[in-house]
Amino acid sequence: MLTARRRELTLLLVLQFAHLVLVSAQVPIRGKTTLLETIVFTVIAPFQRTAMATVRAVTGVYTNYFDLRGARDRSDALEKQLESARLELNRMRGERGELERLRKLLHLADGLPYHSEPALIIGADALNPIKTLFIDKGSRHGVRQNCPVISPEGFLVGRVITPISPSQATVQLITDIDANVGAILAGSRTFGVLNGLGDGKCALRFVPNSVEVAIREEVLTSGLDQIYPRGLIAGHVVSGAQGHSVFKDVIVHPAVAVARLEHVLVLIGDKHGETGSAVAPE
């Protein structure tokens, strides 16, 4: 026991003496660096550098992780903002398109000799979309039966038929199998009756076999039906085969693509206060 204690004391003294020698050897003499300091620095520096690099790497990973988490949160928020901006942009694009169409419609309405009412197409015949469509203007806006309806480009669309409510009306398209329009071939000035074929096309009937019909020749309204004003473009000829009787049927493609229509113009009466015979007779 005593021996062990003595051994411990001896060890303590040896260690303390060694430390004191170590410390003394490092005390700079006349401000110069001691050899021991240089040796220790040379030996320890790589370890210290490695230790600090490890610590920096670990803390770097830790900091980067939180930075990345922050970046992801910011990215999510920006993604949401972008999504909402995209929706807003699409909505504004749609509104701009609508504005342009309405402007075109108003420009056309100003140039026409008729009072007119711009209307939005709110629906079509569910079973036969080339038969009728519905507009958001009705009797309250002066829309009556037989009022002609034209597209923003001025092409013939059809006429108003019953039923008509105060705020909406039905439009019979010229492609409807029951539609009849007094028409004239623009080139040959030959009259006929434009009939819907029910397949999206029309036929100009009662055209004499002797008349030469050119493909793509325009078909205009003649005004003879007392419904449509004279001179509106109804379509153009796509075929005009010889008939078996005195007359032949000329196949006409409507000028208006109904599927792409969004707005129309309802012609209500002429601007001189008279209800023209060719516009909207009851």
Add this chain to the structure above:
Amino acid sequence: MNALRIAATLAVALIIDSLIGHYSSQGRIYLDPLTVVVVYVALKRSPTAGMLSGSVAGLMQDAFSAQLLGVSSLGKTIVGYAVGELSIKLDVRSTVFLFPLILVVSLAENGLAILLDRILGIPPIFPARTALFISIGNAGAGTAIIKLVERLRPRRR
């Protein structure tokens, strides 16, 4: 607690000490984890183990700091021996004894370092006020850590 475990614990304490030194430039953290480890080793093993671990820990700490090599090891060797000796004679493991024990040995260690610096005519590594705070920090954290480790360690039958 074998030599390898002691070495590993000292290495971890040295890393923590380096981190404290590196990240406490604004407000110093008043703790010397190596002293706490030396106290624990001396308590658990013997004065010899305490002295040797104190000597190695001090040398490592000096090598990784701007201090003269041997200044810390001188103090830590005495800490290891004193705690080891006292733990044989007295039951210093209770909180009532542990806190003042670590406080006194830490004060002695830091006081010796300051005294040595003054004798050698080199600027002290820290002022006496900081030495006091470090000693209190060591006593508080050391007592808590040692008690926690004792509680977590499985008891031998």
